[in-house]
Amino acid sequence: xxxxxxxxxxxxxxxxEFVPANPPFVGMYVCGPTxxxxxxxxHARSAxxxxxxxxxxxxxxxxxxxxxxxxxxxxxxxxxxxxxxKIAKKAxxxxxxxxxxxxxxxxxxxxxxxxxxxxxxxxxxxASGHIIEQIAMTENLLANGFAYVSNGSVYFDVEKYSAxxxxxxxxxxxxxxxxxxxxxxxxxxxxxxxLDFALWKKASPEHIMRWPSPWSDGFPGWHIECSVMSxxxxxxSFDIHGGGLDLLFPHHECEIAQSVxxxxxxxxxxxxxxxxxxxxxxxxxxxxxxTIMLHxxxxxxxxxxxxxxxxxTIRFFILQAHYRSTLDFSNEALIAxxxxxxxxxxxxxxxxxLSLNWNSDSLEVANKIAAWSDELADAMNDDMNTALTIxxxxxxxxxxxxxxxxxxxxxxxxxxxxxxxxxxxxxxxEVLGLGSEANGNQSAEILNDVMDVLLELRSSAKQNxxxxxxxAIRDKLKAIGVTIMDGKDGADWQVD
Ligand code: ZN
Numbered sequence: 001x002x003x004x005x006x007x008x009x010x011x012x013x014x015x016x017e018f019v020p021a022n023p024p025f026v027g028m029y030v031c032g033p034t035x036x037x038x039x040x041x042x043h044a045r046s047a048x049x050x051x052x053x054x055x056x057x058x059x060x061x062x063x064x065x066x067x068x069x070x071x072x073x074x075x076x077x078x079x080x081x082x083x084x085x086k087i088a089k090k091a092x093x094x095x096x097x098x099x100x101x102x103x104x105x106x107x108x109x110x111x112x113x114x115x116x117x118x119x120x121x122x123x124x125x126x127a128s129g130h131i132i133e134q135i136a137m138t139e140n141l142l143a144n145g146f147a148y149v150s151n152g153s154v155y156f157d158v159e160k161y162s163a164x165x166x167x168x169x170x171x172x173x174x175x176x177x178x179x180x181x182x183x184x185x186x187x188x189x190x191x192x193x194x195l196d197f198a199l200w201k202k203a204s205p206e207h208i209m210r211w212p213s214p215w216s217d218g219f220p221g222w223h224i225e226c227s228v229m230s231x232x233x234x235x236x237s238f239d240i241h242g243g244g245l246d247l248l249f250p251h252h253e254c255e256i257a258q259s260v261x262x263x264x265x266x267x268x269x270x271x272x273x274x275x276x277x278x279x280x281x282x283x284x285x286x287x288x289x290x291t292i293m294l295h296x297x298x299x300x301x302x303x304x305x306x307x308x309x310x311x312x313t314i315r316f317f318i319l320q321a322h323y324r325s326t327l328d329f330s331n332e333a334l335i336a337x338x339x340x341x342x343x344x345x346x347x348x349x350x351x352x353x354l355s356l357n358w359n360s361d362s363l364e365v366a367n368k369i370a371a372w373s374d375e376l377a378d379a380m381n382d383d384m385n386t387a388l389t390i391x392x393x394x395x396x397x398x399x400x401x402x403x404x405x406x407x408x409x410x411x412x413x414x415x416x417x418x419x420x421x422x423x424x425x426x427x428x429x430e431v432l433g434l435g436s437e438a439n440g441n442q443s444a445e446i447l448n449d450v451m452d453v454l455l456e457l458r459s460s461a462k463q464n465x466x467x468x469x470x471x472a473i474r475d476k477l478k479a480i481g482v483t484i485m486d487g488k489d490g491a492d493w494q495v496d
Contacts, residue, residue, distance in 0.1 A: 003381040005060060007240075008324060010248065010271040011170050015383055018270065020239045026057055026064045027238035029230040029268075031247050032124070034071040035105035036086040038293040039112045041277045041314075041329060042244065042284065048315055049274040049323040050242045051118040051433060056380055059431050067233045068121040072102040073128045073209050074201075074220045079251075081191075081198045081221070088208050098209050102126075112294040115311035117433045123233050127225035131211045134220040134228050137262050138199040138213075146261035150190040152202030152216030158195040161257050167195075170256055170271060171249035197254050199224050223254035230267065231259060241268040245275050274323040279304070280330050292329075306331040309338065312434060316341035319386040319432055340394070341434070347397030348428060348435070350404050351421040359411040368410070369419055372396055376427050389427060396424050455484070455491050 005018045020026045030050045033043055050068070057064045077083040091098040110120070138154050141147040146161050147154050158167050162175045178195055198221035203210040210217045230238060236259070243252060252271065259267035276283070279290045292302050300308030317337035321327040372392060379388035400420070402408030412420065429435030454473055461469040474484050481496045
């Protein structure tokens with residue numbers, strides 16, 4: 001008997017059994033990227049973490065609606081309430097339309113996430129497409145007395161809200177501490193308290209991204225989009241809200257306050273947060289010059305990198321740690337991940353082709369399979385502990401390799417071995433998404449197969465002394481950038 005899924009709920013600070021409000025349906029909202037630059041390792045960790053949640057819930061039979069937003073307006077520099085919009089700034093520097101910046105980086109984000117074998121979300125709403133809803137929720141908050149208008153901008157009234165609700169319950173902060181810790185900020189003159197945050201901002205004359213509203217021509221605050229888009233697509237109360245730990249405060253804390261203030265119900269049942277990635281023990285930040293973009297990992301084109309890494313090696317590296325632990329990147333760690341990943345891939349390839357003098361069914365093998373099956377389920381059910389799941393896959397791969405090289409004495413029956421292979425594939429490919437069904441890899445595999453066919457045709461043409469066909473295959477491949485190298489063990493090929 002395997003266990004039931006438990007997840008660590010940030011808001012209750014404990015592991016709880018996961019029970020959706022309306023099984024088999026699960027609503028999951030994850031804060032996506034602000035698309036003003038390329039995705040880095042931190043983006044990869046968050047996307048992979050919630051891709052695993054999405055995959056595992058589906059594996060358990062749930063029907064998941066996975067919403068992940070694209071922030072394309074209202075996210076100001078330094079995550080502040082004033083200053084330039086991150087996207088507008090990029091547009092100004094590059095002399096582009098803001099929406100050109102958005103499209104460009106959104107496409108690149110998708111390319112990187114596809115390469116990492118992340119499923120696309122069920123719905124991917126953009127903040128700029130939900131201005132009307134953001135205005136409506138702001139009106140709602142004004143009507144409920146949790147917001148006020150000041151000089152054409154609208155702010156959430158944190159003190160008013162705190163009189164009847166606990167602002168800070170997600171991050172474990174106390175309103176008194178927040179009040180005494182808040183420091184002077186430019187633009188605070190409009191706010192009643194420094195803790196208040198913008199729901200709507202009046203645009204300064206030079207601000208390009210602006211929309212009409214009852215209060216001013218302006219733009220929404222950063223936090224309101226997620227309250228609006230989650231409730232629009234998942235309802236006022238939904239099952240899972242995810243994001244990086246860096247979004248816990250103030251972003252997610254503000255989301256709760258807005259949603260409760262506007263809709264009168266707790267928006268989220270389970271809050272899940274993934275931890276950060278450090279680089280050689282240091283926080284990654286643009287200002288420290290130590291951020292590595294994902295496409296640089298894939299190409300190796302960054303002085304901090306010793307080599308290029310396959311996107312699935314990056315995925316494997318991230319999954320080797322539990323999502324709530326910190327994870328330190330180094331070349332050594334990635335090279336070790338590459339070796340480990342390759343060992344598991346080899347085991348799958350061996351398993352799919354292994355042929356032995358099979359035994360008949362035995363209780364010993366049946367127990368072994370049952371134990372692995374429980375171990376894998378228990379690991380994933382324990383707050384999606386992918387590190388433990390991978391450890392069991394390594395055990396299974398040793399058994400498979402032992403059978404192949406004759407060192408393993410416990411020989412299974414053919415059907416038992418098929419069960420072992422199926423179990424391995426279910427977790428390696430379906431749950432962890434580490435299989436070669438990954439987008440880019442699939443075409444690489446097809447290319448390999450196609451080249452095998454062509455080389456075989458060429459070799460038989462040669463045997464039949466049909467040298468003109470053999471040469472035509474070689475020359476036409478050369479023309480499209482594939483070189484055939486004839487050797488004493490047959491021909492090999494490479495892409496130029
Ligand atoms: Zn968000």
